[in-house]
């Protein structure tokens with residue numbers, strides 16, 4: 097307790113000055129969290145993928161058809177199943193994951209007496225292997241493949257669950273390009289996905305989930321007895337290769353064989369592309385540069401403030417030394433006194449960040465995760481070390497007598 | 505017992521403004537001594553006091569404390585000496601101006617890991633001993649120079665040191681207050697505390713039992 101009593105002596109009596117430091121750290125914490133988020137999301141997606149595929153993560157090759165083929169599939173119902181089968185028949189391929197996305201309307205409120213209001217959702221049919229991968233990403237419920245009471249079992253994104261939670265039944269109307277109703281499907285919700293999940297087969301067959309948490313997603317296993325026709329798979333595949341194969345070689349071979357029919361990417365191709373995209377142009381902001389600059393502002397702003405504060409405390413420091421304080425203990429006290437301000441400010445910043453950042457309408461922000469906390473703590477510790485080092489250099493060069501006479 | 509052997513102190517060494525503040529100073533201080541150090545301004549009195557208090561390191565010579573050479577002692581142990589063996593009164597008090605008298609007096613004890621409650625008790629009884637208990641709750645910057653001087657002395661004796669090193673302790677006092685302070689010093693000296701007092705005041709110098717004189721860094725008795 098003496099330590100706190102003595103550390104308090106090192107704080108300025110002018111409350112405003114200490115508060116200013118607190119406010120500065122508060123806002124820097126919020127901004128740092130904001131610029132860290134894309135990196136954190138990137139990391140989360142990658143680790144989600146690794147959780148699903150484990151060592152096989154490096155044995156994935158993704159196929160995307162050309163834009164024209166994708167359009168033909170969407171607009172003219174062109175069927176590419178033969179091509180997909182041909183690709184999947186490659187010797188190196190162990191499993192080929194397929195999916196198909198349609199737009200479907202779902203009633204979300206019953207208008208008084210009239211037709212219920214409807215909302216558009218992304219309805220995604222997965223091949224059984226792909227559908228099974230969702231089971232480890234549920235926050236609630238389970239995945240079911242056989243019809244339940246004549247309804248198609250589906251798992252939904254957490255946002256969709258606000259409309260229809262586990263056990264609820266609803267009718268989805270798949271709509272065509274001209275908003276005409278193509279078919280009606282009776283569904284029952286059996287599972288709810290985590291807020292952020294990886295669907296390695298959605299729409300453009302990206303490895304990554306759509307980070308927009310507002311999106312309404314419904315996933316079902318196909319084919320199913322309840323579905324009227326054969327599913328027209330998207331002209332895209334995720335290929336899981338056999339363990340003893342080489343992903344790069346397989347990619348090159350497939351590229352050569354199907355050169356005019358789209359692109360083939362390995363996991364690392366995909367993630368290095370994603371990473372480049374993230375640190376350069378995403379959201380029109382230069383995330384990498386921003387993070388770098390903010391980290392510098394943070395360390396020099398925060399660390400520098402402590403250094404200046406410490407220099408202004410020369411007299412108190414010398415008086416304590418004269419009365420028997422020794423150097424290392426003095427450093428600890430000085431640290432403690434700055435932590436009294438910086439820790440509460442950082443904690444408040446972390447608590448307020450989700451609210452403030454959403455208010456700023458930074459839509460890709462998905463909340464604070466353990467990863468972002470680790471980043472901010474690293475920066476915090478870095479700044480503290482920076483200030484300790486500077487203080488040591490400053491104080492060590494000066495005798496107590498000089499500190500006393502120079503102070504204040 | 506303290507022995508200084510051929511102590512030298514040079515400021516701004518090897519720079520154009522180099523100053524030799526102490527020149528081959530030798531000195532023995534016996535337990536129970538009551539020593540006055542006089543000398544013109546800039547002669548090295550404060551420097552000598554700071555070296556005795558282990559606040560500064562001599563550039564040459566030996567410093568023996570009870571037979572042990574302490575010039576090369578680690579900073580931490582020197583700090584412990586200041587916290588227990590020495591009581592230090594600085595030329596301009598060395599008090600924390602914005603803190604209470606009580607807290608200022610508690611400092612050596614708090615630094616020495618005494619619990620606050622006991623430190624407070626010791627501080628109050630020291631103030632009573634010196635006849636100024638009413639100052640306890642005042643802030644230092646509300647005090648007169650004479651009051652500050654006493655508070656500085658109270659802080660120097662609160663942890664019951666063996667020797668008190670005082671730089672101009674009567675500098676801010678009028679003759680009546682000086683007389684009172686001298687009575688206090690006598691009382692403490694009779695209780696066994698050794699004093700080394702830097703002073704310009706001939707009354708204080710005469711009051712002491714040993715007089716040392718320092719001119720231009722050279723000490724004579």
Ligand SMILES: Nc1ncnc2c1ncn2[C@@H]1O[C@H](COP(=O)(O)OP(=O)(O)OP(=O)(O)O)[C@@H](O)[C@H]1O
Nearest residue numbers: 498515516523525544545546547548549550551552
């Ligand atoms: N940090 C320093 N750098 C350079 N010179 C210094 C330093 N400290 C003291 N001196 C010089 O050392 C000499 C002795 O100083 P000291 O403070 O010991 O004198 P003093 O006898 O206490 O004087 P006063 O009676 O005015 O207090 C002086 O010439 C002073 O200018």
Ligand SMILES: [Mg+2]
Nearest residue numbers: 549550595671
């Ligand atoms: Mg002096």
